[in-house]
Amino acid sequence: MSDEMPTDLEVVPNPPPLPDRPDDGHKGLFGRVLVVGGSDAMLGAPVLAGTAALRTGSGLVQLALPRAMVPFALSITPELTSLPLGENPNRTMLAEAANKADVLVVGPGMGTARLARLRLWRLLTVDKPAVLDADALNLIAASGEWPATTSLRAVLTPHPGEMARLMPLIGGSDPAGGPPRVPTDDAGRLRVAVAAARAFKQVVLLKGKRTVIADGRRVYVNTTGDSSLSKGGTGDVLAGIIGSLIGQGMERFEAASLGAWIHGRAGEIAGKKLGPRSVLARDVVEAIGEVLRAM
Ligand SMILES: NC(=O)C1=CN([C@@H]2O[C@H](COP(=O)(O)OP(=O)(O)OC[C@H]3O[C@@H](n4cnc5c(N)ncnc54)[C@H](O)[C@@H]3O)[C@@H](O)[C@H]2O)[C@@H](O)CC1
Ligand SMILES: Nc1ncnc2c1ncn2[C@@H]1O[C@H](COP(=O)(O)OP(=O)(O)O)[C@@H](O)[C@H]1O
Numbered sequence: 418m419s420d421e422m423p424t425d426l427e428v429v430p431n432p433p434p435l436p437d438r439p440d441d442g443h444k445g446l447f448g449r450v451l452v453v454g455g456s457d458a459m460l461g462a463p464v465l466a467g468t469a470a471l472r473t474g475s476g477l478v479q480l481a482l483p484r485a486m487v488p489f490a491l492s493i494t495p496e497l498t499s500l501p502l503g504e505n506p507n508r509t510m511l512a513e514a515a516n517k518a519d520v521l522v523v524g525p526g527m528g529t530a531r532l533a534r535l536r537l538w539r540l541l542t543v544d545k546p547a548v549l550d551a552d553a554l555n556l557i558a559a560s561g562e563w564p565a566t567t568s569l570r571a572v573l574t575p576h577p578g579e580m581a582r583l584m585p586l587i588g589g590s591d592p593a594g595g596p597p598r599v600p601t602d603d604a605g606r607l608r609v610a611v612a613a614a615r616a617f618k619q620v621v622l623l624k625g626k627r628t629v630i631a632d633g634r635r636v637y638v639n640t641t642g643d644s645s646l647s648k649g650g651t652g653d654v655l656a657g658i659i660g661s662l663i664g665q666g667m668e669r670f671e672a673a674s675l676g677a678w679i680h681g682r683a684g685e686i687a688g689k690k691l692g693p694r695s696v697l698a699r700d701v702v703e704a705i706g707e708v709l710r711a712m
Contacts, residue, residue, distance in 0.1 A: 421608075422607070423608070423611050425634075426611065426636050428635075428636055428638075429635050429636065429637040429674065432637065432671070432678040433667070435662075435712055436666050436667055445477075447664070448664020449519045450470045450478045450657075450661060450664045451479050451481060451500075451518035451520075452467045452478065452522045452523075452660070453481045453482075453511070453521060453522070453537075454466065454481075454482060454522075454524055454551075454552070455483055455490070456528030457483070459528065460486050460490060463525050463527075465698050466550075466657035466660070467479075467480050467494065467497045467522075468494045468497070468657065469657030469702045469705065470522070470658070470664070471494070471661075473657070473665075473705055474665055476664075479498045479499065480498070480499050481502055481514060482502060483501075484501035484502060484503055487499045500514050511536060512543060515543045518545065518664075519545070519546075520545060520547065521546075521660070522547070522548045522659075523540055523549055523550070523553045524551040524553030524554060525550055525551050525552075525656055526551065526653070527552040529559065534556050537556050541564050542567065543568065545570070546569070546572075546669060547569045548659050548660045549571045551579070551656075554573060555579060557583070558586065559582075562586055563586055571619045571620065571669075572621075572663070572672070572673045573613070573619055573620070573621045574622045574655060574656055574659070575613075576624040576652060577625055580613070580623055581597050581598055581599050583613060584597035584609075585597060586617075587613050587616040606625065607631070609623060611636060614633040620632045620669045620670050620673055622677060626642065628642070628677045630670060630673045630674045630677060637670075637674040639677040639678055641677075641678050641685060642681025642682075642684050642685065643693060645693040645701075646681070646696070646701065648698060650697070650699075651698045654680060654683075654698050654701050654702055655680045658676040658680050659673050659677075662676050679709070680701070682704075682708045683707075686704040686707050687700040687701050687704045
């Protein structure tokens with residue numbers, strides 16, 4: 418990975434507007450999102466992602482998650498539908514659901530067990546836009562290379578810890594020989610996001626204060642968000658928001674940029690109501706409506 422700042426980038430100053438929502442629309446028009454995630458230890462992550470997608474305007478959101486969790490997940494958000502996954506990986510059923518969806522959100526709370534890896538590798542061959550988050554990124558990092566055969570058109574949403582795991586895949590290493598690290602300054606974060614977008618030929622959103630979105634040609638640095646968002650589960654909310662915007666017809670770079678902006682503003686609003694220390698990821702989901710109404 419080069420230490421040089423790329424000079425051939427278009428810096429996008431503002432996120433795009435929301436897509437139109439025709440008055441006579443119906444649920445089939447506003448995007449079908451399939452969230453694939455959840456594992457024994459983590460039920461909240463896919464529910465937060467799915468609920469955030471509904472709050473952002475998706476028509477239909479389905480959660481593919483371990484069968485035992487389905488009743489709990491649906492009792493948190495009954496507007497979600499489910500695809501119960503058994504112990505024996507019925508990857509055909511999952512692929513069928515993926516093919517019916519407009520967009521996939523893969524990874525929140527999915528874990529990194531063998532079954533999760535098999536499911537992810539099957540989904541990578543689907544020709545759909547997708548948000549790859551959390552354990553989807555960890556599984557790809559652990560495989561040692563970007564899966565060459567993927568037909569997904571993805572937005573990767575690593576936090577700096579996940580990005581550090583992906584760094585060896587883009588030729589990044591620590592000159593001192595330690596584990597790869599993601600720089601903390603703006604310029605360094607931008608360099609890493611652009612390098613990853615170019616290496617993977619995908620959209621990359623590097624999380625943190627001043628989240629960076631890069632598609633290899635354009636870059637947007639988000640300005641919203643504060644420490645109200647520094648709590649487990651808010652990243653899952655972001656994945657759901659971006660998936661929803663893609664499902665409503667937005668192009669990936671634009672959806673990721675606008676999604677980061679909406680997410681940050683929702684965090685700020687929740688922080689004003691409750692104080693930044695007390696915000697939960699679900700409060701960020703609840704604030705999405707106020708953000709969208711004001712746009
Ligand atoms: N309620 C739930 O079900 C939740 C499930 N989660 C899931 O938990 C799994 C593991 O994800 P985690 O992110 O907790 O664990 P990770 O081990 O991937 O990341 C956490 C570590 O990353 C490093 N890091 C460095 N800079 C960071 C930054 N700016 N922001 C965040 N981390 C930074 C830190 O060392 C931190 O301890 C994922 O599948 C995720 O979806 C989490 O999203 C939390 C909530
Ligand atoms: N101080 C902060 N300022 C702005 N955004 C923040 C801040 N802290 C966290 N965030 C945002 O909150 C989200 C946290 O995501 P992540 O670390 O993946 O959480 P989790 O996996 O637990 O859901 C990211 O979008 C990140 O940019």
